[in-house]
Amino acid sequence: MRSKRQRKSAHLSRRRRLHPHVWLLRHLQVALSSLGRLARAPFSTLMTSAVIGISLALPAGLHLLLQNVQALSGSWDGAATISLFLHRETTAREAGELARDLGLRAGIGSVRLIERDNALEEFQRFSGFSDALRALGENPLPAVIVVEPTADHSTPGAAESMLSSLRTLRQVELAQLDLQWVRRFHAITDIARRAIAVLATLLGLAVMLIVVNTIRLEIQNRHAEIEITKLIGGTNAFIRRPFLYAGLWYGLFGGLLAWFLVVLGIGLLDPPVARLAGLYQSTFELSGMDYPAFLILIGGSTLLGLGGSWLAVGRHLSEIEPS
Amino acid sequence: MRSKRQRKSAHLSRRRRLHPHVWLLRHLQVALSSLGRLARAPFSTLMTSAVIGISLALPAGLHLLLQNVQALSGSWDGAATISLFLHRETTAREAGELARDLGLRAGIGSVRLIERDNALEEFQRFSGFSDALRALGENPLPAVIVVEPTADHSTPGAAESMLSSLRTLRQVELAQLDLQWVRRFHAITDIARRAIAVLATLLGLAVMLIVVNTIRLEIQNRHAEIEITKLIGGTNAFIRRPFLYAGLWYGLFGGLLAWFLVVLGIGLLDPPVARLAGLYQSTFELSGMDYPAFLILIGGSTLLGLGGSWLAVGRHLSEIEPS
């Protein structure tokens, strides 16, 4: 008796293993039929996807903006620079020779000479006090050589020691390590990056919650169907599958919509940014999303959708038992 | 026969009018019982409210940040200012007298004298080229009087005419209407404001959609109940009411959560902002949400919730008919 029972129960378990080919085909069928179910309620599907899309578009868009800002300020973001203010008596020729010599030194990446006239010009543009400086009549500014250490000499320590060696040069009145702007800019982008991280976490969570909630309500909604399916011998895996695929589709559609919204947002922001760039005599243009970022957005969104439905299914499917 | 029928049908309609006291009591009951229903599914309620809260927290928080930035730059945002650069020969006493005289002129709101030494200091701080300017040895800067026209003289036209009259003053070497920074700042805040408006619209829409979707699924979920209620003579208003209240509660909770998230976000952003302010030798602190803004956030959120459920109820309740 006992052995017969065991044989029977082994038989029951064996029936669950399927040929991989059949398994794949069934999954494909479920994926398509769950897609069909979503398509039959287009309004609702669109709404859920829209909410997910909007939620994901925000951090994605802001991240893109931050990247743009960093691109705009690429030169600031580089290595520290050392400005050498030369004695006012130094002639343009002397200055040029010094710059050439410096360019050959070990540890120095690039050298830029700003002659006295150019210095005034740049200073005016930079400070916005153009007319005031013009009113001074005589140019009070010295020539400046901007030295950029190579990457391996850009650490604070190496830069400091280079600074002190450059300071001893005869023509140099004052040598200054120019870290202030970099620091300020880093403080600002730090805030932005932190805010975007907080945002992305919150909104990623929100997307999860949306999917969990949608799938949960859908499970409740299809209560009768689940109950009857269990009644006629549907396994949990069989019942679970369409919900998991629904979550996956929601995530995918949401991600695509997010991408679309980011493209749209960039389009909307471009005119005022161009206007702003115009004020700075710049031809800066916002750059769009690149291919890896697109893949990360879509992939992440799909995973969030799948994860959300997994959570919902785990929590709520076992609550429904036929009676 | 006919008149009897009409009497009967009049009777049917008359039963719908209730004493206002009873009406209020019933509404209160429904509001509380729909609250109770939400409380019995705390996870789901929290999720929906969380999604709404996060969606509303974003534009609210960003708007608050923008306000903070504008407060920080309060002086730029005021009326146009005219800077009068005095001849370098002008003594400090002469400059002081001129400033006093100008203060008495019609159309001039305030006058600020920046003496030569102070001008250098301020210029250094502002430009960041402190050491470079110090290296010049001699102070190249003139004293400056900053004139702020009264509000009614701040229009571009009036400011221009004041500028030309001030330009004729003997001590003035150069008079400059200082609009450039204001323009740049406005361009930036314009972008920010535009982005926030786009965001607020999108997210307000998202909140609507979330509520519509939640209520829609809840209606489908309570399909049997609605059908049976219709069967035993429940009016549409009776059936609709709990759903409308549910939407209202979702909106309210979402709004409260959004407020909480904004408070939290300000708390998180405060340290890096303080660090940034420190770099500028400022003691600026982020200011929180004021009472009217709080009310607008909560009220708007509640209305969005109510509106969303109204839409869902209008669309989906009539689809359910008993058979």
Added chain:
Amino acid sequence: MIFFDNVTKSYPGGHRGLSDIDLHIEPAEMVFLTGHSGAGKSTLLKLIGLLERSTRGQVRVGGRNLTRLKKRQIPFHRREVGMIFQDHRLLHDRTVFDNVAMPLVVAGVGHSETSRRVRAALDKVSLLGKEKAYPVTLSGGEQQRVGIARAVVSKPPVVLADEPTGNLDPDLSREIMGLFDQFNQVGVTLLIATHDLDLISTLNKRVLTLDKGRLAQDRPAIAC
């Protein structure tokens, strides 16, 4: 009380549920409705409860012309027609008490009055002890009786029952029919669809027989 004037009901797809029915049921009459499966019994009851509208002809209930009744007046009509279903139609997330109380809550009856009347109705169907139970914990017969209590709790002038004893044992069926007879004694008009010809034959009531959507027979009660 209930008039059918040349009523036809065609379902979408052209299938005729009822054809040319002429019928008059007096107030406080108790009438049985029989016929083979698919004969149109449920359809006839649905027309009275406005779950369906007639395709042609007039249905009048208590002086109301149902053909002309506006949509927003339907609920008020349904409050005057108690309905009992084959499949009970109870709410499974509410107790027996709450299920039976629904028609009173919908009509805005006060709290204590509701409580009193629900208890009285449950008492009549011998379910006073199951007040706080949920429908799933009841046997089929008990659920059926909850449905009956719900249909009569608001004392509607007309009660319709669609195979109310289909799931009951013979003793209980007789008991329920006795209950309907009691309602009938106090002036309620009853229309009961049933297959239980044996049970009908023991009661001296009018019997309507449908056949493929047509009124095949109208056997009046023999006056005693």
Added chain:
Amino acid sequence: MIFFDNVTKSYPGGHRGLSDIDLHIEPAEMVFLTGHSGAGKSTLLKLIGLLERSTRGQVRVGGRNLTRLKKRQIPFHRREVGMIFQDHRLLHDRTVFDNVAMPLVVAGVGHSETSRRVRAALDKVSLLGKEKAYPVTLSGGEQQRVGIARAVVSKPPVVLADEPTGNLDPDLSREIMGLFDQFNQVGVTLLIATHDLDLISTLNKRVLTLDKGRLAQDRPAIAC
């Protein structure tokens, strides 16, 4: 085929649905189950279909000890037990065909095979014409027959029916019983709960009678 070994089922709250039931049903037997409303008929069927678990004692079906069956094996047990319910339990958003096909889809039967077997099952209950109809458009009797088709489409060795003829007219009831008899002829074990004592008396089958959760009578079929 079906063994009950001193089985008791207590519901939460202490109410006893079944008490000390000992029972043995042979393969290919056809057994009726009667008793008053609330006697425990549905409870007994639920124990066999594992909709409920026994509180005490052992239930064995086809050599499987249901008391020890693991949760994830339940679906495979249910595939070998076809169930027919008082309230049909059809899915209202699927056609008759799709409803009947469900057990085959769940078991992973191929497309054309499913189609063939569904049609055969519908043919047996004379509903081949209603294949594409939705359950709401069917009369009560027609829905009942869809439920029967669904229960037998996967040819399970055991079929349970809970008052399958409660909503049917006498002719149709006889017809359905004939159908069950046919299934029985081909080796299906049938257990049918019903109130219809008249119908039972015309068929020479074993009859179990429950009374307040106890097996009150076990009348075997008279061998012909």
